[in-house]
Amino acid sequence: MIGRRRRSRSREAANAHCFSDVPGTSNSVPKASQFEPEPDLKSDIENILSALQQVRQKTISDGQKESDELLSSTVAEIKALVDQAKEKIHADREALSKQTTKICKEYETALKEEAAKYKTAYEG
Template identity: 35%
Template sequence: MLDLGGFPMSAAAGSAKRSREELECLRPERKAKKRESVDDDPDLDLSSDIKGIISALHQIREKALKDGQKKAEETIKRQSLMKALLKSSKECESSLKTEYGKFQAAYEKFCKEKQAHIQTFKGKKEKTSLSELEKACTEKLASAEESLKKKKQVKCTNKAEESPSKTSNSIGILKTTSFLNV
């Protein structure tokens, strides 16, 4: 028994005291045992596992929502980009049609002008060749007339000596050649 300062204790009081002291000493052990028993309890393990699974599911759900939002934003961006590209494409197509119309008109005008220039050139070429032919013919006629005159003069001088009737023939030939020149 414990001695409490020289006062005798009764057995019941001593046992009560002892049991309190023992209880106090045992309490940390009980707490540890309770902790051990809590950790060893399968229901508590199952409960904590379920909480972990629920927490993981919440995280997955939040991530899925964020991913869904990102995909929705990307889809919206893609759609707006596609609309802008479509609009730009239509503008380009319209501009291309306009420019093609202008080109077609200019091409047709060019073809007409080209044809006119070719005709003019052909006309000039024909006129030039005709005038060259005319010159050549005129020169040939002039040289032929000269040679005829010379021949006639020679013949006339020879015939004048021979007969006057032949000279009238040569005058008729001269009149015929001068008629051709006109």
């Protein structure tokens, strides 16, 4: 613990001396408002910030385009799946209808045969 305290005190002392030779400072870090860049440097910084803003807007625009493309492809895939499901349901419905018609005819034939047997058994 003692060794750590000494180290932190020595760091504080070193930091205090960093700005001791800068006129107008009292051992403190200068504030951003105290920093006045040269006019050329200020213009360069503004140009850099403008370029960064353009890059940011382009990135946002590209991201929006990618999102729109992803959304469009997803919608197309969903529509294709829905169309496939509709076709399958239609085919299944037709097969079921044919099967039901066949079974109804078989029952009708069986019912007619049983009716004929009943008639012969009880009339004759």
